[in-house]
Amino acid sequence: MRLTTKGRYAVTAMLDLAFHSEKNPVTLTDIATRQTISLSYLEQLFARLRKSGMVKGVRGPGGGYKLSREVENINIADIIEAVDEPVDSTKCGGKGDCQDGQPCLTHDLWMGLSDQIRNYLKGISLGDLLDREEINNVSQRQDKKVEHVMNIKSA
Amino acid sequence: MRLTTKGRYAVTAMLDLAFHSEKNPVTLTDIATRQTISLSYLEQLFARLRKSGMVKGVRGPGGGYKLSREVENINIADIIEAVDEPVDSTKCGGKGDCQDGQPCLTHDLWMGLSDQIRNYLKGISLGDLLDREEINNVSQRQDKKVEHVMNIKSA
DNA sequence: CTAATACTTGACTAATTTACTTGGTTTATT
């Protein structure tokens, strides 16, 4: 399990998607604009997310991307692993014959730790983040937007 | 908080150090040999670890590196952050003025998640890993070594 | 004191990954 900006982009994009795809599919152009990620980079990320079955592409005008599962059933670990290259962190190909009788301390250690982090992130769903974000930040913004619209109407 | 091979190298090296520095300082050459990491790369990593005060270099013949705290008081998050470049994950420098009124969803989201992972890793000490490793893997090896010695003696 | 050992510093390099660009092709809606 690695944790890089690439994974962050993916999680952010998925959160944006979850947040905006209540009814209609969301275009990558929209996500790109909102999250300031290049469109083609998003395309690459979503190609992987699609291959691992978390999103569905809808072609043609009015199309875009939809989540293929409920937000509660998409976890952060899956998103990150979908876009990450799997890394062989061993030097001996997992056979444990690296060195003079001290086989793969690296491997044993990091795999264990890595598993713990993975499990931890598996326990956090897109829905969890959505709730958290919604309450803490975005809802305030949306309230302001609504206010703004009401001001225009009443003016 | 990022999680890369660089951090893994650092954690592994620190664990190796913890494991071998009961009495005498451990040379980077030894760690490099045992863990198959290049010496000069280790030097770079340990320069950072020293600057953040987790290890102490002992010069001269018989010198090497020692932990400057008890293994219980060195946590994984600190090790990783010592060797990692700090990354500004925002595009607006943390001011929240990225985009058309949608300020830094990326930042809010990832910082929160990142903090959780950091806290999680802060809760795991070098001592914890040491115990775990010792019980799960190394002890078996040691047992075999003892067996081996006994076989030789009885032969 | 001096030689061996070991850390220090800095510059440099190859490989890899990241993030992005360009230029297409399909597909489905209007």
Place this chain on the structure above:
DNA sequence: AATAAACCAAGTAAATTAGTCAAGTATTAG
């Protein structure tokens, strides 16, 4: 048919990683 979108492929610049090289400085055993 025109358009808007996903989908695809190749290439690229910048950043990071991992490692190399070389010329130091500090320490201490002998």
